[in-house]
Amino acid sequence: MAEVPERSVFDADVTLSVVVPFFNEAEVLPEFHRRLTAVLDGLKRRSEIIYIDDGSTDDSRSLVSSFPASKSDVFCIQLSRNFGKEAAMSAGLEHTRGQAVILLDADLQDPPELIPAMMAEWEKGFDVVNMQRRHRNGESWFKRSSARLFYRLLNILAQSEIPENVGDFRLLDRKVIHHINQLPERNRYMKGIFAWPGFEQTTVSFERDARFCGSSKWNYLKLLGLAVDGITSFSIKPLRLATLMGILIAFSAFCYGLMVVLKTLIIGDPVSGYPSMMVVQLGLGGIQLLSIGLLGEYIGRIFIETKARPLYLTQSIMEKKAVVISNNIQPVVRKAA
Template identity: 70%
Template sequence: MNTSSIRTIRRAKITQKTDANVTLSVIVPFYNEQDVLPKFHRRLTATLDDLLLQSEIIYIDDGSTDKSRSIVESFSLSSSLVRCISLSRNFGKESAMSAGLKYSQGEAIIVIDADLQDPPELIPNLIDKWLEGYDIVNMRRSDRLGESWLKRFSAACFYKLLNSIAKLEVPENVGDFRLLNREVVDHINQLPERNRYMKGIFSWPGFKQTSISFQRDARFCGETKWNYLKLLGLAVDGITSFSIRPLRIATIAGALTALSAFIYGSFIVIKTVFIGDPVSGYPSIMVIQLALGGIQLLCIGLMGEYIGRIFIETKQRPLYLIQSIHEQPTKKQIVKLGHTA
């Protein structure tokens, strides 16, 4: 199907608005965001009202311990259907996004954080690109306000490392804020894996993609839930989920170490037998043993990461458990119910 046909079909889906036909789904995972959620919801609903689309907002409560859930469930009526899906505990953002994708009904699906670092006012730009025929529209951060130099530098190094060893192209400086076409989401929902690195999974299906640059704002209030240890764990998940090259690198490192040890050992024997030079003692032996021990432990730990992921996959546990689903009708639906009554 050519691009012009895709545009015609997508524009037709927008003009044929019915309560049963959701054009746009906005997925908002959150965890302990009670201070920012009211402001975020006002800005998001104002943007969606201007779009004049049949839309739904899916809030995913990832086991919040504050008043975030009750705040979402008490939001005033809007032109968008608002659904709050509460997970039974904190399963992590990757699982929360997976739940949102599973329950989305729209032809276009947007994932956005609730901390207002990603402006909801940019959603119309995403829709415009979707109408042009793109299946995935990535939001690339041209500026990352409120983030330290170390975090920006480490993120850039990670993306370069991931793209160099993985067999896919994960866009640099692109977070979870993006638009996905229905077909892409359907393919992602069919993936059976439990260890999920969503930035890689979003890129894995391929399809027609484009990017929009924007300035990412500093966090509106509160503190980030991602410290450096969690970011390091997420980086390890990303690398091990999409490549086995680290195992091959470990094999090559072991082979080179063994070869170096053989060459050095032969040199010591020849020097001792023919030259009579005594073999160096305790310091050199300790250095070699520590070096070999460190390489061995590193390789064992690397294999342990992959074995641990195999163990988790074999248990086939669900990604998340849903405690409750609260659905708030739109203003239009309330009016219809009133006329029916």
């Protein structure tokens, strides 16, 4: 088993941590690292880049290991297998040392050049800087429309408001990271978890770029599963809606049955309509199966939580120290929001 060195959870000298989860992104990682380090080198703040290898099967990890030294500390945390993006982000957050943390995908759809603007908002005193996608370049009309519909549905059902059209790209203050890392849950929908703590928030709009190269790892089935995770992780309203639907259907069936009896007794009309009865039975059966499936989703999450397995397993941690930094590092001065 590979030896995993321990790391400090917090270092007051590190101003910014950038968490970059990736899975089979060998084509884009060199250009991503070049653009990211160019931005961080110009910040005059001590920073670190934490790459999370979520079980890549290509040359992604070896590429990260071969990156030249920059003015930022670079770490690559290799997970023992592919645990999924939510677990990879959680691993990155638990290993950050900075006073501010930015989550950034490696596909270059979220431009690293926006980091200075995010830091400027943080220095004003905001604890969370949400990056809202004003336009999603490179995505189909169906994907944009379904995403818009999902966010609206989620905010109707969820107990805490989740910013619409805001992905994982955002800045979080150290105290927000501390509370997120304390959450014990295994079923994680990170967009909801990022919004749950609250604190002082602001939103910055930007144009989201198309992928630099390659294709998305998220097909529509995976996105549908993520949507179900989001709804069931942050709301029990679907269960209440199922209960309400059952009450309404039972009341409607009682009224219909009473109408049939009265119609037969008063008018003498014989009861008929075999096809309509089959439609009603099939409809009720479908609603029952839907309700059972919905109940099963919640029970399944309880089952996973009770096993209390770790979110991820770490195989190794690679560390590359920053080059010698000059004395022009500026102190961090934050205002009250």
